[in-house]
Amino acid sequence: MLDDIQNPEDLEQDDIQDAVLDGRRISAIRDAVEEADAERVNRLLEPLHSADIADLLEQVEPDERESILLLAPNAVDGDVLSELEETIREEVILALPPEVLNEAVRDLDSDDVVDLIEDLEDEQVDAILQALDGADRIAVEQSLSYPEYSAGRLMQREVVSAPEHWTVGHAIDYLRATEELPEQFYHVTLVDPRMRPVGNVTLGRLMGSPRATALADIQEETFRTIPVTEEQGAVAYAFNQYHLISAPVVDDDGRLVGMITIDDAMIVLDEEHEEDILRLAGVGESSLTDRVIETTKQRLPWLIVNLLTAILASLVIAQFEDAIATVVALAVLMPIVASMGGNAGTQSLTVAVRSLATRDLTGSNVWRVIRRETIVGLINGVVFAVIMAIVGLIWFGNPMLGGVIAVAMVVNLVIAALAGTLIPIGLERVGVDPALASGTFVTTVTDVVGFFAFLGLASAVLL
Amino acid sequence: MLDDIQNPEDLEQDDIQDAVLDGRRISAIRDAVEEADAERVNRLLEPLHSADIADLLEQVEPDERESILLLAPNAVDGDVLSELEETIREEVILALPPEVLNEAVRDLDSDDVVDLIEDLEDEQVDAILQALDGADRIAVEQSLSYPEYSAGRLMQREVVSAPEHWTVGHAIDYLRATEELPEQFYHVTLVDPRMRPVGNVTLGRLMGSPRATALADIQEETFRTIPVTEEQGAVAYAFNQYHLISAPVVDDDGRLVGMITIDDAMIVLDEEHEEDILRLAGVGESSLTDRVIETTKQRLPWLIVNLLTAILASLVIAQFEDAIATVVALAVLMPIVASMGGNAGTQSLTVAVRSLATRDLTGSNVWRVIRRETIVGLINGVVFAVIMAIVGLIWFGNPMLGGVIAVAMVVNLVIAALAGTLIPIGLERVGVDPALASGTFVTTVTDVVGFFAFLGLASAVLL
Numbered sequence: 001m002l003d004d005i006q007n008p009e010d011l012e013q014d015d016i017q018d019a020v021l022d023g024r025r026i027s028a029i030r031d032a033v034e035e036a037d038a039e040r041v042n043r044l045l046e047p048l049h050s051a052d053i054a055d056l057l058e059q060v061e062p063d064e065r066e067s068i069l070l071l072a073p074n075a076v077d078g079d080v081l082s083e084l085e086e087t088i089r090e091e092v093i094l095a096l097p098p099e100v101l102n103e104a105v106r107d108l109d110s111d112d113v114v115d116l117i118e119d120l121e122d123e124q125v126d127a128i129l130q131a132l133d134g135a136d137r138i139a140v141e142q143s144l145s146y147p148e149y150s151a152g153r154l155m156q157r158e159v160v161s162a163p164e165h166w167t168v169g170h171a172i173d174y175l176r177a178t179e180e181l182p183e184q185f186y187h188v189t190l191v192d193p194r195m196r197p198v199g200n201v202t203l204g205r206l207m208g209s210p211r212a213t214a215l216a217d218i219q220e221e222t223f224r225t226i227p228v229t230e231e232q233g234a235v236a237y238a239f240n241q242y243h244l245i246s247a248p249v250v251d252d253d254g255r256l257v258g259m260i261t262i263d264d265a266m267i268v269l270d271e272e273h274e275e276d277i278l279r280l281a282g283v284g285e286s287s288l289t290d291r292v293i294e295t296t297k298q299r300l301p302w303l304i305v306n307l308l309t310a311i312l313a314s315l316v317i318a319q320f321e322d323a324i325a326t327v328v329a330l331a332v333l334m335p336i337v338a339s340m341g342g343n344a345g346t347q348s349l350t351v352a353v354r355s356l357a358t359r360d361l362t363g364s365n366v367w368r369v370i371r372r373e374t375i376v377g378l379i380n381g382v383v384f385a386v387i388m389a390i391v392g393l394i395w396f397g398n399p400m401l402g403g404v405i406a407v408a409m410v411v412n413l414v415i416a417a418l419a420g421t422l423i424p425i426g427l428e429r430v431g432v433d434p435a436l437a438s439g440t441f442v443t444t445v446t447d448v449v450g451f452f453a454f455l456g457l458a459s460a461v462l463l
Numbered sequence: 464m465l466d467d468i469q470n471p472e473d474l475e476q477d478d479i480q481d482a483v484l485d486g487r488r489i490s491a492i493r494d495a496v497e498e499a500d501a502e503r504v505n506r507l508l509e510p511l512h513s514a515d516i517a518d519l520l521e522q523v524e525p526d527e528r529e530s531i532l533l534l535a536p537n538a539v540d541g542d543v544l545s546e547l548e549e550t551i552r553e554e555v556i557l558a559l560p561p562e563v564l565n566e567a568v569r570d571l572d573s574d575d576v577v578d579l580i581e582d583l584e585d586e587q588v589d590a591i592l593q594a595l596d597g598a599d600r601i602a603v604e605q606s607l608s609y610p611e612y613s614a615g616r617l618m619q620r621e622v623v624s625a626p627e628h629w630t631v632g633h634a635i636d637y638l639r640a641t642e643e644l645p646e647q648f649y650h651v652t653l654v655d656p657r658m659r660p661v662g663n664v665t666l667g668r669l670m671g672s673p674r675a676t677a678l679a680d681i682q683e684e685t686f687r688t689i690p691v692t693e694e695q696g697a698v699a700y701a702f703n704q705y706h707l708i709s710a711p712v713v714d715d716d717g718r719l720v721g722m723i724t725i726d727d728a729m730i731v732l733d734e735e736h737e738e739d740i741l742r743l744a745g746v747g748e749s750s751l752t753d754r755v756i757e758t759t760k761q762r763l764p765w766l767i768v769n770l771l772t773a774i775l776a777s778l779v780i781a782q783f784e785d786a787i788a789t790v791v792a793l794a795v796l797m798p799i800v801a802s803m804g805g806n807a808g809t810q811s812l813t814v815a816v817r818s819l820a821t822r823d824l825t826g827s828n829v830w831r832v833i834r835r836e837t838i839v840g841l842i843n844g845v846v847f848a849v850i851m852a853i854v855g856l857i858w859f860g861n862p863m864l865g866g867v868i869a870v871a872m873v874v875n876l877v878i879a880a881l882a883g884t885l886i887p888i889g890l891e892r893v894g895v896d897p898a899l900a901s902g903t904f905v906t907t908v909t910d911v912v913g914f915f916a917f918l919g920l921a922s923a924v925l926l
Contacts, residue, residue, distance in 0.1 A: 026827045049685060051704050059828040172670075181671035186649055186708075203666035207635075208644035222512060240733055241514050243726050245649075263706050266729045270703055273736040274817060280740065281813035282806060288818045288832060295839045299810050303803060303843055307850065310802040314795050321791045328784045331794035332777050335801065335910070339773040340766060343745065347762050350744035354737060355751045364489045365522040369751060376758045380766055387770065447798070 021052035029056065033064055038071040045075040054083035057092065058289050066095060073100045078108035078116070085289045086119045093124055102131035109183065110139035111156045111264075118148065151230040154268065155249045155258030158182035162215060164190040164198050169211030171201070184261055189248045190215055195255045197248040199223050225250045228257055232268045237359070239265035276357060279435040280350065282306070305440050313338070313447035320455035323463055329396045330458050333388075333405055337454045340384060341412035341446030348373050348420025349442050353434045356424060370421050377417025381410035400461055408454035412446060419445040484515035492519065496527055501534040508538040517546035520555065521752050529558060536563045541571035541579070548752045549582045556587055565594035572646065573602040574619045574727075581611065614693040617731065618712045618721030621645035625678060627653040627661050632674030634664070647724055652711045653678055658718045660711040662686050688713045691720055695731045700822070702728035739820060742898040743813065745769070768903050776801070776910035783918035786926055792859045793921050796851075796868055800917045803847060804875035804909030811836050811883025812905050816897045819887060833884050840880025844873035863925055871917035875909060882908040 025044060032040040045053060045068075053075055057065050065088070069076065073096060081104055084092060093101060105113060105128050113132065117125045117140075129137050139157060146152025160182065162171050171188055175181065187200040199219035209218050222242050226235055226249045238244060239262055249258040278286055282302035286295065317324075317334070324331050352369075355361035361369060385406035392402035423441045424434035488507060495503040508516060508531075516538055520528050528551070532539065536559060544552060544567055556564060568576060568591050576595065580588045580603075592600050602620060609615025623645065625634050634651055638644065650663040662682035672681050685705050689698055689712045701707060702725055712721040741749055745765035749758065780787075780797070787794050815832075818824035824832060848869035855865035886904045887897035 023826045026825070030827075049705055051706075055823065058823065059825055061831065175670040178671065181667055183667075184665075185667050202647075203670065204644055204646075204648050207638040207666065208641065240729060242512055243514075245726060262725050262729065263708060266703060266725065266732065269729065270732060270736075273733075273740075274821075277736075277740055277743065277817060278813060280744070281809050283810050283813055286814060288814065288823050288828070292835055292838050292842070295835065296842050299807070299839065300843060300846065302810070303806060303847065306803060306806045307799070307847060310799040311854065313802075314799055317795045317798070321795065324794045325788060325791045328788045331787045331797075332780045332784065334794075335780070335798060335914075336770070336773040336777055338798070339776075339910075340769060343766060343769045344762070346744050347746050347765070350741060350746055351749060351751065354740060358737075360518065360521065360751050362489070362522055363486050364493075365751070368524065372755055372758065375755050376762065379755070379759050380763060383763065384766065384770060391774065447802075451798075 021048060021055055026056060026059065029068070030060065030064060033067045033071060036067070036071065041068065041071045042075065045072055050077065050079035051083045053080045054085075058085055058088050062091075065091070069095045073097055076100065076104060078104040078106075078112065080104075082108065082112050082116055085287045087287070087291070087294070088289050089116075090120060090124065093120070093128075098127075101128070105131045106133075106136075109156060109158075110136055110143065111154070113140050114143040114153055118144070118153065146228060149232045150228065151226045151232065151235050151249050151260060152228040152258070154232055154235060154264050155226075155228070155260045156182065156184070157258050158185070159189060159248065159256060159259045160185050160187075161189045161191045161195075161197070161256060162201075164192055164216055166190075166215050167211065168206055168209045168213045168215065168218070171206055171215055172211070184263075185259070186245050186261070187220075188215070189256065189259070190219060191256055196253075197225055197250060197256050200246070200248070202245070225254070226260060227252075233272050235260060236265045236269040236272060240269060276353070276435045279433065280353065280439060282439060302440075309440060309444040309447065312444060313451055316448050316451045317455065320451075320459055323455060323459040327401070327458065327462055329398070329401060330455060333392065333401070334451055334454050336388065337405060337408045337412055338447045338450035340409065341416040341450045342443045344377060344380060344413050345416035345420040345442040345446045346439065348377070348417050349424055349438050352421045352424040353438060356428050356434055361425070366425060370418070373417040373421045374414060377414045378410070381413035384413065385409045401458070404458045404461055405454060408450065408457055411453045412450040415449045416442070416446045484511060484519055489519060489522065492531070493523065493527060496530045496534065499530070499534065504531065504534045505538065508535055513540065513542035514546045516543045521548055521551050525554075528554070532558045536560055539563065539567060541567040541569075541575065543567075545571065545575050545579050548750045550750070550754070550757070551752050552579075553583060553587065556583070556591075561590075564590070568594045569596075569599075572619060572621075573599055573606065574617070576603050577606040577616055581607070581616070609691060612695045613691065614689045614695065614698050614712050614723060615691040615721070617695055617698060617727050618689075618691070618723045619645065619647070620721050621648070622652060622711065622719060622722045623648050623650075624652040624654045624658075624660070624711075624719060625664075627655055627679055629653075629678050630674065631669055631672045631676045631678065631681070634669055634678060635674070647726075648722070649708050649724070650683075651678070652719065652722070653682060654719055659716075660688055660713060660719050663709070663711070665708070688717070689723060690715075696735050698723060699728045699732040699735060703732060739816070739898045742896065743816065743902060745902060765903075772903060772907040772910065775907060776914055779911050779914045780918065783914075783922055786918060786922040790864070790921065790925055792861070792864060793918060796855065796864070797914055797917050799851065800868060800871045800875055801910045801913035803872065804879040804913040805906045807840060807843060807876050808879035808883040808905040808909045809902065811840070811880050812887055812901050815884045815887040816901060819891050819897055824888070829888065833881070836880040836884045837877060840877040841873070844876035847876065848872045861925075864921070867921045867924055868917060871913065871920055874916045875913040878912045879905070879909045 029041060029044050032044060069092065076092060076096060081089060117128050132140065143153055187202055188206060189197050190199040192198050200223050201215050201219050205218045224238055224242055224244060224247050226247050228249050228251050244262060246259055246261045248256050249260055251257050278284060284298045286298050352361060388409055389402035389406040392405050393399055419442045424438045427434040427437055492504060492507045495507060532555065539555060539559060547555060580591050595603065606616055650665055651669060652660050653662040653664065654660050662679065663686050664678050664682050668681045687701055687705055687707060687710050689710050691712050691714050707725060709722055709724045711719050712723055714720050741747060747761045749761050815824060851872055852865035852869040855868045856862055882905045887901045890897040890900055
């Protein structure tokens, strides 16, 4: 990924369809920008996919970005805007000449416009809505009336449907006669007389079936409808679990209002995963293009929570100051017990958080999983108890010290396994995202228990 | 997700298409299994999607699973086998009557059979290959000849292609006349006379265009081919980045050999994310259905690595035994510095690992990102230095101690930011997966630096 830079000359001969944004192209573009060679910048950008142009704009320095927008404003179309990270997108929208922006927005389908503007400031939203003609503006405003992160925001309104009693011949004739089919559709959705979807027929099956065949006879085995208010994470789960390609979206009365396709579900799945990973690390929402001040703001709260839990652990240590003053080896060894607990707890926790997210951990297997984690914690505890008893004995020549650290290790690894499993489950039950908060709770438990078990036992036995 | 159980009676009246595997249904099935009521078990399983039947088999106790397979062997078809986790799948394959297994396997497309058997033991693979008829067996064996995790393993061999000079009319007539179209296809792939793919036409565009239109004129704007040896993670990246629905797979000479569809790419994306999350937590490959012994084996290695780094940190502390014996407050406060460094380092690290995985962190912005992380580390360091100076002063009434912890905090948070960014980048450069190994390295650095800075400075200033 961190490409070396070589021969920027022969780039312009690239096959357009396979043009990629590699280190060579980036540096060629930067050179052209520095020379203010507008024609060359445009020529280098032209074969790139809009997702790659967006990546480029994110990766260059802010002043280079400004120059690119100045030299090649037309390279930024609606798709590029859609692909940009939020912070950079705002910057680009402000920098683009109004006529280029209007042109870019008018290019997009209404669901892409919704996606584009839902994170923008109000004035920018207004500027973009003004650029749309009446019908599109109404469609966008309607979509915005659905809750954020709902199926309603994700769906496209253009759907191809057919009465459930039609034949293949009916459907083909209808499709051939329709003036404007949606840009993206893979199924014909069968509807009952009240416009409630009852099945899907793929275009492939339609093509491959005799004209007299009833559509109902070639509908797909797996068919799911999605409520318009469904949360987008649940939508992505359904697509992934049931291998859907597209699914009709229905309102409260079960009537067809739109359609979601797998490519949009894949983007959501990707975002949800990304969010989970970052939340597990205490980073919150964040991107590489955020500026220093935003990044600091995102990370500070988690570090403050961590400081409070670290102080709590220190308060535990402070209870045993006398023991430490007498046997300094305790201070040397105590971080090992806490650290092992923290790591083992994080392992259990991560497995539990993921299993909850993928709905593999349910009421029917929760006790079996808790039992398994506890036994694994016990086995790991015993293994490391033996190792640490030997280390303690050799290092400090004190068999009692070895015994103390061994017992503390077993206790802490079992507690780590329990905390790592029970805390995410408990958070899920009370409606808190376990990815968001589990880590802090679990390491607090393992720190406090680790220090307390080790130092408490040492005070009782060694002093 | 942890559903409560209520009214199992009215389950059988469910609309088949919306049947879900909730707590009610699971407990109804368990009841029926306990009563050995084969008819009722079958009736409850019948409306479920194969992915849900697989989830059920994973979630029940091993003896219940055995009973289900005994009472309702025919509920397990090829799709259910495909959806099962590896460990459970082996168990189910061994428990199924041979005729049911053969039937199940013959149901599947060749690419699904490949997916099914690539993780099985050799004898089981042979048993399954025997169940296939000649042509299917050859197709499966050919797929298995491609490297594991390559596009060749992922692709389906059934492709619909057309000469690039054809018109819409040609293509429609050809599709209508073809006896057996693939079950899944969304594009007609245009090929040159040497069978090299040059473009894609969606079935929707085909349906919506006049018969005289040249296929080349309605081909999709975005078109990518995938080399048969491409690693599956790169395939998933391409689908996600370029919003592909299906893409032709080509051999070394650029000739069409198969096709990958977005639903398979989505599964890969999901798996790769899952793997990254687990690797970041030091869990390795793992699933909820693994048994105690497998789980212990996966987790022990990482805990051993952690033990070594914890001992390394303890060796640093041991250098300052005298200082700790004199000022016990040092032992109380030192974990705070290390813990804050570890957390801040994990934040930087997670952002860096993800940015590398999504190819957002490249040669062109690496220095800017490092600069940003360092400044953020410095700001956070100063914030927590001030807080800890005050805490140290109030708690221990020693302004020098407050000053020492403040300086150590700034040093460790800056180092944490640098280590959290540079270590993943370095690992990526030498070809090691940064998700796999970064965490250990970074926390080792922050522990060692944290203890050394705090205790070293304290020794110099306070003694």
